[in-house]
Amino acid sequence: MSPKKMENFKPATVAAQAAGLLDDATGGVVPPIHPATTFVRDDNYEPAVDGNVYSRSHAPNGQMAEKILAQLEGAADAMVFPSGMAAVAAVFRTLATGASVLVQSQIYWGTTAWIRDFCARRDITLIEVEAADTASFQAACAEHKPALAWVETPSNPWLRIVDLQACAQAVHAAGGVLVADLTTATPIITQGLSFGADIVMHSATKALNGHSDVLAGALSCRDAQSDIWQAIRNDRNAAGAVLGPFEAWLLMRGMRTLPLRVERMSANAMKLAEYLSDHPSVETVLYPGLPTHDGHALASQQMKGGYGSLVSFVVKGGAEKALGAVKRLQLFHPATSLGGVESLVEHRHTIEPHTGIPEGLLRMSVGIEDAGDLIDDLAQALGQ
Numbered sequence: 001m002s003p004k005k006m007e008n009f010k011p012a013t014v015a016a017q018a019a020g021l022l023d024d025a026t027g028g029v030v031p032p033i034h035p036a037t038t039f040v041r042d043d044n045y046e047p048a049v050d051g052n053v054y055s056r057s058h059a060p061n062g063q064m065a066e067k068i069l070a071q072l073e074g075a076a077d078a079m080v081f082p083s084g085m086a087a088v089a090a091v092f093r094t095l096a097t098g099a100s101v102l103v104q105s106q107i108y109w110g111t112t113a114w115i116r117d118f119c120a121r122r123d124i125t126l127i128e129v130e131a132a133d134t135a136s137f138q139a140a141c142a143e144h145k146p147a148l149a150w151v152e153t154p155s156n157p158w159l160r161i162v163d164l165q166a167c168a169q170a171v172h173a174a175g176g177v178l179v180a181d182l183t184t185a186t187p188i189i190t191q192g193l194s195f196g197a198d199i200v201m202h203s204a205t206k207a208l209n210g211h212s213d214v215l216a217g218a219l220s221c222r223d224a225q226s227d228i229w230q231a232i233r234n235d236r237n238a239a240g241a242v243l244g245p246f247e248a249w250l251l252m253r254g255m256r257t258l259p260l261r262v263e264r265m266s267a268n269a270m271k272l273a274e275y276l277s278d279h280p281s282v283e284t285v286l287y288p289g290l291p292t293h294d295g296h297a298l299a300s301q302q303m304k305g306g307y308g309s310l311v312s313f314v315v316k317g318g319a320e321k322a323l324g325a326v327k328r329l330q331l332f333h334p335a336t337s338l339g340g341v342e343s344l345v346e347h348r349h350t351i352e353p354h355t356g357i358p359e360g361l362l363r364m365s366v367g368i369e370d371a372g373d374l375i376d377d378l379a380q381a382l383g384q
């Protein structure tokens with residue numbers, strides 16, 4: 001009952017069949033939860049099973065989630081973490097004091113805020129650049145020779161599209177590595193490693209788990225022998241940012257429906273973006289699926305099967321009108337986060353007023369509900 005070879009199957013099959021994992025002890029079609037923190041040794045005082053010693057380094061449920069993710073991502077290896085930010089931190093902790101890093105401006109605010117603080121404390125030169133402007137990114141790479149560049153596409157909440165292939169070439173030419181946060185795209189829509197990224201990061205709290213009930217993060221790599229990947233693995237083993245077995249099991253369960261959820265969320269998001277584009281109370285809609293979006297052509301090459309669940313739009317009349325609409329929405333919960341089965345809406349200016357977010361901007365995470373119901377809700381909230 002060993003896992004079947006899954007490499008030749010499409011993502012929907014790999015995910016639904018949990019990459020071939022079963023419960024070997026019972027024949028159950030669902031892999032079990034392994035809560036043990038420690039593992040016995042045999043008569044020769046060798047680890048009795050699979051080299052397992054202690055769950056900071058050997059976490060069977062984490063390994064199951066990693067196996068599924070690595071196949072969906074086309075990765076050589078994957079690692080899960082107790083949050084997306086723990087994965088971000090694991091990457092940055094590999095940098096030497098005095099290094100230079102390039103980070104895309106106007107990305108997920110939690111990442112920007114933590115990186116600024118970390119780099120200041122560690123004497124790391126931080127260069128922030130609008131990476132969706134490829135020429136600026138290339139110039140910054142040539143000038144600063146960063147050890148690492150960090151990009152996010154589509155960016156949250158601006159929905160800017162970064163040319164992964166061009167950015168990878170530029171940072172590689174400068175001797176550095178490219179790390180791409182593809183939380184909003186998911187591996188179903190964009191396999192970042194195939195575009196030249198060295199490491200792909202996901203907040204697994206979002207679409208990978210998809211049910212707003214697990215906090216988790218993930219990294220995937222193209223080369224498991226690379227120095228940075230080895231350093232991250234050593235850091236996780238030694239510093240202990242390990243995802244617990246129950247969370248890892250829930251994440252694995254969530255990922256089994258990822259392709260289906262991403263398909264529906266993206267189709268719904270496209271319908272809502274089109275509806276809002278025609279709405280008299282809406283100033284602009286930011287969604288890469290719209291032909292009017294600056295990054296549409298690039299997104300169409302880099303994203304397949306849809307453009308993701310995140311849609312931002314600017315309501316005419318600023319903060320007051322935007323917050324008024326939020327209050328009237330019945331189906332969209334006013335809450336942060338994204339990528340879950342239920343639709344959410346957020347007034348980002350309230351959260352990050354200092355980052356240049358338009359006061360009327362609302363960011364929606366579109367769920368898997370009926371698109372007609374969601375459009376009716378937007379219609380009554382915006383007044384039509």
Ligand SMILES: *Cc1c(COP(=O)(O)O)cnc(C)c1O
Nearest residue numbers: 083084085108156183203205216
């Ligand atoms: C949520 C998010 C993160 C942080 O992940 P957590 O799981 O909340 O720690 C990082 N990047 C993006 C794009 C996110 O949306």
